Amino acid sequence: MILPLDDLLLHRWPQWGLVVAVLVGIGFGFVLERAGFGRATKLAAQFYGHDMTVLKVMFGAIVTASLGSVVAAGLGLIDLGELATHVTSWTYLGPMIAGGVLLGVGFIIAGYCPGTSVVAAASGNVDGLVTFVGVGLGCLLYAELYPLIEPFANSGNLHHLFLYDLLPVSPAVTAAAVAVLAAGAFLAADVAERTFSARYGLEVEAWRSAAGPRWITFGSFAVLAVAGLALSAGVRAGDGPAEQPSAGGSMAAAVIGQEALARRVVEEPWTLRVLDLRDREACGERRIPGAECVPLETLGELGLAYAPPDVDLVLVAEGPLDQVPPAAREFRGDVFVLDGGFTGWERFALTAPDPPDAPAGSPLWQRYRIRSGIYSALTGVQQAPPPPAPTATFVPPPPSGGGGCG
């Protein structure tokens, strides 16, 4: 479902991706130049307060794209969780703070960031070209020094972590909140521009202080935010039980019903991997036949991102689970949560079924057979001892993205 065009066309015409890259790059370079980002003085002005174009363009783009991707996910064009894990890097706390500060320092000293130095060079600015060469040298320096800084460079690894993992809200709500914050920051930036321009004896030109474009922009943010919220609410309400197979970001979790799970546990257990997220003791005592005992806090150690995706993952918590835990979201196959959790399962499986009053061969008999099979597995004396606790320590391979000398 994700990346429909890419998937479709890559197989027919492998060069398609690179043609798209050039076209998107042309748009990227064109817009950066039109924003004024081919000139170091324009970019540096951000840090002296009288021209906050950098902030407005950057956050304006972020809000537009984040609301746009939420809307696209709501329309079913993309799987937001899959896109986000595919595109973003893991979060490395220390390296990202240190790298961010150093990049900001380099930015104000050079007058460009790496991307804008390309556009500056393209428009003939020698300082842009020199900055670009510097970026290459810095990259080389990093590769040469990497053995020394490797421990720090890989420290504070929080894997994929999104703002909506830290908040009790959905991506659509998070994106809308970011839009509101950005709009507030823009209004503050407008005030700062007037204040600092007056202080330096400059004026804020009419083409960038005009009210029209600002309100058009805020209006489009509002429309996109409302559309995103409405669509994501609709997606959640429309989730049928045991349908909607989705490795789904933090969208509402796909649910598998008790009977559907029971049937698969009995009839085709090899298509499933059942993870019992309750604490080890409770799980050791009673669990769904074939389930692995993986207490929630140890889920990350399984390395689900690299587990074979050809079986469906079923997560069993004590009670209902309305979100897939972050560690399971990286699983590339389908992830389900058990309807009603283990409590619901016990209620379903621990009540002895009554034989149906129906002729042999009726589907009711098959249902009875499955239910009584489950019943005896859960209550019977012949229950196998609990499987050993998973102890394998998993070292994930380095993420592939980024490439090059870092």
Add this chain to the structure above:
Amino acid sequence: MQRQHTFWNPYLAGVALGAVLLTSLLVAGKGLGASGAVARFVVALTDVVAPAHAATNPLMGPVLAGEGSPLSTYLVFLMLGMLLGGAASAFAAGRQSIEVVRGPRISIPWRLGLALSGGVMMGFAARLARGCTSGQALSGGALLSAGSWIFMLSMFAGGYAVAVLVRRQWR
């Protein structure tokens, strides 16, 4: 042609840039980026100049061991497009000229020296942070990655902290 210093309104430029980013995300399934392509250029160049050294480097070796040229990636071709788009825009606006952009109080050699040192810092920083303003802040920020937002806030903090020291260069 009349030389223009008038640019797009920043709000509208932001929405336009967002549209480009969204296109990249939805159509190609990839974010925008710049430092990733630079990294690939560096690997390719090192491979030409000192192939044995490149192959044993813990970061460059795996890239070279992979299939195909280190340059056949999305980001490298994106950068090719950036050069074309940037040049076209500057040319159409009459801004295409060989010059050194600087403040009124700094000499050309100083300006270029600072541009080079700032660039080196950014190249190093971008690898450490797994991306630069485009790949980490813009693309990751739009997908609401926590690391991207931490990176972005740190970047503005770093810039503002040092701005007063290099004021002479710009004002």
